[in-house]
Amino acid sequence: MAKKGEKVIHSEETRKKISDGVQRAYDEGRLIHWSKLHPEAFHNKKGFHGRKHSEETKAKVSQNRKGKDLGNTHGFTKGHMPWNKDKPHRVHNAEWRAKVSKATSGPNHWNWKGGVDSFNRLMRSSSKHKQWAKAVYERDNWTCQSCGKHCQRTEIIAHHIISWKKNSILRFDVSNGITLCRECHCFLHKPRLGTAKPPKPQLS
């Protein structure tokens, strides 16, 4: 008997016998394809698919399961009460949201950069910054220095000529500020995305 994986080399005589047998079966119209003779062993029957346990096996399985609380393994039974039934939805619960916010903000946030970002944001919204911006608006008479539009509080922006990041000393220097409308400011920072006309050269 050949071992698994070993190539079987039939003798010349055996080969002739097989060949003759196959030829004869073919002539007689008999089914000789191996996979058709043994469909239960053929590969397109995956695992136990399409096969049945014998009565003996069934009895064994039954005996094995007796007295064991196998239940259903999905965790839901008839009349099962969900843990959150009649409770307010977690996400709509202010307390829960505050908890999550606290747990995922600041140093706990995945994108935390050591407090730099929040520091800048804090400075920008500080009253010092507001005072500086107001001084800039008043000096420029609440008018966009690029397109000349008179602006309302909601559309006006005090732009730093030398950027906020580059110069911390000039941050609150009124001479480093210029009044722009939202459109012109947008264009200044992202010329391609902006819808306004390009700012006049006086900006630089």
Ligand SMILES: [Zn+2]
């Ligand atoms: Zn700006």
Ligand SMILES: [Zn+2]
């Ligand atoms: Zn403008």
